[in-house]
Amino acid sequence: MELGVTSEHAGKRPASIRKPARLAHLRVDPRGYPIIATVDQAPGHVDFGSLSEKRKLALATFDLCAVCGLPFAAELRWQVSFEESSAKSKSFISNEAPVHEVCGLYAAQVCPFVSSPYARLGDQIRKGMKRPGVVFLTGFQQTKRVFGGRSGLQNSEFVLHFENSEAERSHRLSSAADAAEAYQQALDNELEIKIDDVEQELTNLLTSLTATEGEDSGSVMAGAAWFIGGAFCPGVGKVQGMERFARDSMYTTIARRVLEPEFAKEFEETNDIYARVAVRWLNSRRHLPKILANWRSVASSRMRHGRPSLKDAREPVAHKKAKRKLQNAARRRNRR
Numbered sequence: 001m002e003l004g005v006t007s008e009h010a011g012k013r014p015a016s017i018r019k020p021a022r023l024a025h026l027r028v029d030p031r032g033y034p035i036i037a038t039v040d041q042a043p044g045h046v047d048f049g050s051l052s053e054k055r056k057l058a059l060a061t062f063d064l065c066a067v068c069g070l071p072f073a074a075e076l077r078w079q080v081s082f083e084e085s086s087a088k089s090k091s092f093i094s095n096e097a098p099v100h101e102v103c104g105l106y107a108a109q110v111c112p113f114v115s116s117p118y119a120r121l122g123d124q125i126r127k128g129m130k131r132p133g134v135v136f137l138t139g140f141q142q143t144k145r146v147f148g149g150r151s152g153l154q155n156s157e158f159v160l161h162f163e164n165s166e167a168e169r170s171h172r173l174s175s176a177a178d179a180a181e182a183y184q185q186a187l188d189n190e191l192e193i194k195i196d197d198v199e200q201e202l203t204n205l206l207t208s209l210t211a212t213e214g215e216d217s218g219s220v221m222a223g224a225a226w227f228i229g230g231a232f233c234p235g236v237g238k239v240q241g242m243e244r245f246a247r248d249s250m251y252t253t254i255a256r257r258v259l260e261p262e263f264a265k266e267f268e269e270t271n272d273i274y275a276r277v278a279v280r281w282l283n284s285r286r287h288l289p290k291i292l293a294n295w296r297s298v299a300s301s302r303m304r305h306g307r308p309s310l311k312d313a314r315e316p317v318a319h320k321k322a323k324r325k326l327q328n329a330a331r332r333r334n335r336r
């Protein structure tokens with residue numbers, strides 16, 4: 001995220017700043033910086049300046065904070081901006097996933113953006129440009145839309161955009177002292193996040209390396225997110241890193257089948273732990289996050305009004321075989 005740290009311009013040393021309790025589960029890099037949920041995190045190659053589109057899809061689908069990877073519940077969704085007008089506008093579109101207030105203000109503490117005006121921004125195009133002296137953090141009530149579209153900075157690349165609306169509060173940070181004061185207050189008011197076991201497991205998978213290969217779990221988490229409805233995010237197929245999910249029809253075929261509650265229940269038995277936890281999470285929500293609910297409802301309605309349902313088209317015996325085939329394919333391919 002733009003509040004992320006870089007090796008060239010370190011902010012305050014992480015050891016000197018008290019961490020929010022909700023960041024306790026995050027791994028730390030050798031310098032002690034917590035590895036936030038939205039950045040590429042291959043072992044030895046954690047890049048705080050590089051947002052992972054795959055991770056952003058998982059964050060959007062499961063509606064998680066881009067720093068700690070935990071749900072928002074009733075908390076506001078905070079976004080960074082450099083102009084007051086965007087901070088005060090009704091809705092704000094960013095290519096970063098939103099964060100909790102305390103998480104955003106923590107990132108501001110350990111990152112250089114207030115203390116060093118020349119700190120590198122996340123985007124390569126803007127590398128070396130001077131950061132604006134004032135940064136705004138705005139808390140919105142809801143995430144209204146998530147979609148794939150061209151990055152405003154790199155015309156050829158598609159990235160995920162988050163539109164948040166109903167701004168409720170904002171911080172104007174023009175100095176390190178402003179940022180420290182706002183952070184202290186957020187820290188004093190930090191609420192405990194209460195989550196169930198499935199939510200905990202989901203966050204653990206997202207913020208840990210893969211158990212067998214020890215790789216960044218961003219890719220397998222994006223595959224799992226795709227299965228449960230990320231496939232229906234508008235424009236997602238063109239977003240960088242999503243080609244494999246868009247090209248291989250198995251991913252979207254499964255996503256369509258998972259719209260059927262019966263198949264979704266059976267898919268809980270899949271051998272792929274990422275897909276399994278994702279679908280268990282899906283099946284056990286009383287209410288799905290708005291973004292995901294909307295993607296799925298549009299897709300269901302298209303299926304009802306468009307093509308005949310896969311279920312109707314299949315014979316009962318073929319049905320079982322096809323199901324097993326899909327589940328095995330999901331496991332094999334999502335591990336690559």
Ligand SMILES: [Zn+2]
Pocket residue numbers: 022065066067068069070099100103
């Ligand atoms: Zn957070």
